[in-house]
Amino acid sequence: MQYVAPADLLKDKIILVTGAGDGIGKAAAKTxxxxxxxxxxxxxxxxxxxxxYDEIIAEKGVQPAIYPLNLEGASPKDYADLANTIEDEFGALHGLLHNAAMFGAASPIQHHDVDLWYKVMQINVNAAFLMTRALLPLLVKTDDARIVFTTDDKTQAYWGAYGTSKAAIDGLMKILADELDTENPVRVNSIYPGPVRTRLRARAFPGENPNTLKMPDDIMPAYLYAMGSDCEKKGEIIQAQ
Ligand SMILES: NC(=O)c1ccc[n+]([C@@H]2O[C@H](COP(=O)([O-])OP(=O)(O)OC[C@H]3O[C@@H](n4cnc5c(N)ncnc54)[C@H](OP(=O)(O)O)[C@@H]3O)[C@@H](O)[C@H]2O)c1
Incomplete structure (x- = not known):
């Protein structure tokens, strides 16, 4: 995607990034x-x-905040606590990037491990639902709020819970985009990153030469575009490559 963001595109915005410690989420947080x-x-x-956190400070980015949370076990109360903490600390939330995900395993549905299915669905789908539900009251209060999902296109054989979870996320994204298309809309879109060199990709494609893949930084124009005021799209899947 060819998009050059102004240096102050996200000035004074408060943005929550899930899965910010590694891969695409780390690159998005730093960007x-x-x-x-x-x-x-x-x-x-x-x-x-x-x-x-240290890399952002070293690169003279705006001081971030750290919020450790394991999405696998997080309860509705944990998401309410998250919303209260953001409101107390910052008074607002302008953007939410749903990015954390677990691959699980390649498996035919008939033999899919049941516990693994629940785990992948909890992290990849239910956590996004619970977090969005808890943070929406904060998001709708601000002007030009954004919710961005990171999706995938894996609805072929053996993609199991991971492929199913990403199809569910596409549905959640479209439903939210429609519900929040009000006078003061929250713009909701997904980004399809395409193949990117990360831990998750290596787990899903162990035989692949990672040197053939784009790096997370290469796809950041799409992440800036979807989170910033130049994007007027609603309910769309934005192609990052
Ligand atoms: N890489 C690709 O080619 C590709 C293609 C299409 C879509 N995507 C999507 O891109 C997004 C980012 O993935 P990535 O490729 O950047 O992989 P990654 O480097 O493995 O990053 C995944 C992130 O999710 C976090 N996470 C996983 N389970 C979690 C949990 N239970 N609680 C909280 N955080 C959790 C991880 O935290 P820890 O590091 O602490 O485990 C990590 O920061 C995912 O939604 C993935 O489906 C990636």
Missing amino acids: YAKHGATVVLLGRTTQKLENV
Whole structure:
């Protein structure tokens, strides 16, 4: 995607990024901070979030905040606490990037491990629903709020819970985009990153040469576009490559 964002595109915005400790989420968090946003770094592994925090400060980005949360076990109360903390600390939320996900395993549906299915659905779908539900009251209060999902296109054989979860996310994104298309809309879209060199990709394609893939930084124009005021799309899947 060819998009050049102004340096102050996200100035004074508060943006929550899930899965901010690694891969695409890490690149998005750093890119948003560089473009003026205060980023809430949410993820499972505190050490990774601290590393991203340090890198943002070293690159003179806006000081972020760290919010460790394992989406697998998080309850509605945990999401209510998250919303209260953001309201108390920042008073607002302008953007939410749903990016954290788990691959699980390649498997035919007939033999899919049941516990693994529940786990993937909890992290990839239910967490996005619960988090959006808890944070919407904050998002609708601001002007020009954004919700961005990271989707995939894996509805072929053996993509199991992961492929199903991403199809569900596309549905959630479209329903939200329609519901929030009001006078003061929250713009809701997805980004399809295409193949990108990350841990998740290596797990899904272990035989692939990673050197043939784009890096997370290469696809950041789409992440800036979808989160910033230049994007007037609603309910669409934006192709990052
Ligand atoms: N890479 C690709 O080619 C590709 C293609 C299409 C779509 N995507 C999508 O891009 C998004 C980012 O994935 P990625 O490729 O950047 O993979 P990644 O580097 O493995 O990043 C996944 C992130 O999700 C976090 N996460 C996983 N389980 C979690 C949990 N239970 N609680 C909280 N955080 C959790 C991970 O945290 P930890 O590091 O702490 O485990 C990590 O930060 C995903 O939605 C994926 O489906 C990727």
